[in-house]
Amino acid sequence: MSEKNIETYRQKLAQYIKLSSVSAKYQNIPETADFLKQTFEELGSKVQVFTDEKFPLVFADFPVPDEKPGAPTILFYNHYDVQPAEPYDLWHTDPWTLTEKDGKLFGRGVADCKGDLFARLTALKDYLDENGQPPVHIKFLVEGAEEIASQGIHSYFEKYADLFKTDLIIWESGKKNEIGQLVITGGNKGISCFELSTHSASIDLHSSNAAVVDGALWHLIAGIASLHKDGKIAVEGFYDGVEEPSERAKQLAHKMYYSPTKIKEEDHLEYPFIQGDDENAIKEALLFAPSLNIEGVSGGYEGESVKTVLPKQGVAKFDARLVPGQDPVDIANKIQKQLEKNGFGDVHVKFTMGVTPYRSDMDAPLIKQLITTAESVYGGEDKVEVLPTSAGTGPSYDFNHFLDAPIAAFGVGNAQSGPHAPNENVVIKDYETGIKLLEQFFSNLHEKEL
Ligand SMILES: [Zn+2]
Structure with a gap:
């Protein structure tokens, strides 16, 4: 990892956060799309900004690897919009100024998902500097209305899905769970x-x-x-x-780190869980019910x-x-x-x-390769949690429906990152490990002879 690239792209991340792109208020939306266009172009990508809908869609298409015309495509999906920062008085730092404090970076959107995009771009810049072209065809799709139910994305897909065709979708963001495992998720409710x-x-x-x-x-x-x-x-x-979940999906759910007892205590829950004390039933319901x-x-x-x-x-x-x-x-x-x-x-x-909901197939070869890489970068099988779906919502259905590719979501946040809340943050070490993961993934794909 190049310290220079980390620093350069952290400064760009600071500019990106300063743009305060709140979709609910249509605040700085076209300006942020323009900023991204410029950022992608600097990296050598062809960029199109579609403006057919109210929220512009940024699409960056990197060159197809020279000697590998049949190389697989990886599409990174992110969103450039963020949630409102209110209530301001609960923030310890200015939400629109990327601030380093106690080994963390604070700012609205740093965990959801501006930090993720810039960790990805840093990894790509590093790889380009060290090895030249990556072994895969890389695309980035960055929308501006994710926080308001991805308004317009369906229409964009109806018009341009052919441009976005891919073999793997790397989803916007993600986090480490409470026990420090990197979570890789394959879909959404x-x-x-x-x-x-x-x-x-x-x-x-x-x-x-x-x-x-x-x-x-x-x-x-x-x-x-x-x-x-x-x-x-x-x-x-x-x-x-x-749809009933598969046996493997259920097993993955049972391995998920989720402690009903802890949640009950922390949130002072007054009522019992709907599923009673059956922890596996609670986990299954959270993901599949x-x-x-x-x-x-x-x-x-x-x-x-x-x-x-x-x-x-x-x-x-x-x-x-x-x-x-x-x-x-x-x-x-x-x-x-x-x-x-x-x-x-x-x-x-x-x-x-x-x-619309979507649940991914976690056995797809590129996803398995990604899981193996993550396990080596994060320090072992027990350091990575693989979930067939999250309990939350995102526009993954449209991606799978139009692009017919598996999805893997992961990112640089952690259990205390507080996306949507005041004092949103990421741990700098996690941000940098996130960069390392992608660089390693590109290298492994390179060695694998695709
Ligand atoms: Zn969000």
């Missing part, structure tokens, strides 16, 4: 977000009317309650088509003290985490149908956004 609402009058009424007028919130809450019975989601067809969650319920008076009002409307926000076999819009429709069937036709479901 999906999500369906929707709102339930009721409306009962043109104005909020004096609450004395409650003796004779039915309230919107009663209907909303009763409707919500009817969707859940004995700890199960009581919606007809909700579990239809849900769909869920239905109430994000919030609002309506009427929610301020201080008392206001005796009979609210004219109520709204509840929901998200359902989905697994392969489920479709976001279909799930919202099924909720509406169930409400009608339960006698709550006045509760309306409005679909807001969704992401």
Whole structure:
């Protein structure tokens, strides 16, 4: 690893973080896409910035290896947008200034996933300096709306998927888990977000009317309650088509580091886990079971003290985490149908956004090669955790659907990196090991004679 390259690219990372590219506010979005275009061009790549959708998509295509026209392609997927930095008063450093402190780098996006992109670019620069062209065809796809459900990416794929064709997708970011294992993940759960609402009058009424007028919130809450019975989601067809995980996928889930006892203590959980004390069942559910969650319920008076009002409307926000076999819009429709069937036709479901789930095949040859390399760089088999899917959500389905390539997600974060939270950070040593991993991966592929 070249100290000079690490330093140069860390300075560029600082510029990248300074761009404060919050997709939710459309803040510095085109500016950040331009910055990346320039950065990729400096590395010798052909760059296209697609602007058909609101959020530009940056696509960098490095030259095909000279003597290896049939060499496999690796596509790196990242996003240049970040979450808002609020609340600012909880940050110990300025979120938009990359700051080194206590062996860590702090800044909004450093773990999700600006630091990852720059670790990758540093590795590539190192490799290019030392060996010339890498043994594989390298592409980078960097979107600008990942933090708002990857709006527009589907349309981009519909138009340009042929350009992005690849044999392996290296996914945006990742982290070490709490016991310091590098986590390599092969997919994501999906999500369906929707709102339930009721409306009962043109104005909020004096609450004395409650003796004779039915309230919107009663209907909303009763409707919500009817969707859940004995700890199960009581919606007809909700579990239809849900793909069973393979035996290997289940085994990988059982090996996952996840301690229900610790989480219970740390978060002071008042209720038992839905699966009881069966740790493997909890791990399987976390990775392979769909869920239905109430994000919030609002309506009427929610301020201080008392206001005796009979609210004219109520709204509840929901998200359902989905697994392969489920479709976001279909799930919202099924909720509406169930409400009608339960006698709550006045509760309306409005679909807001969704992401289709995807689970990768962790036995693909390039993924196996990557796992072997990671085990050697991080110090052994027990230093790497391989998961067929994460419990979170990302646009991996579209990538697999259009590109038909396996996915491996890993990155330079750790369990305390706090992506989306104040004081987001990465450990400098992890950042540098992340650079080493990719350099080693390129070298191994080179030696392997592809
Ligand atoms: Zn994020």
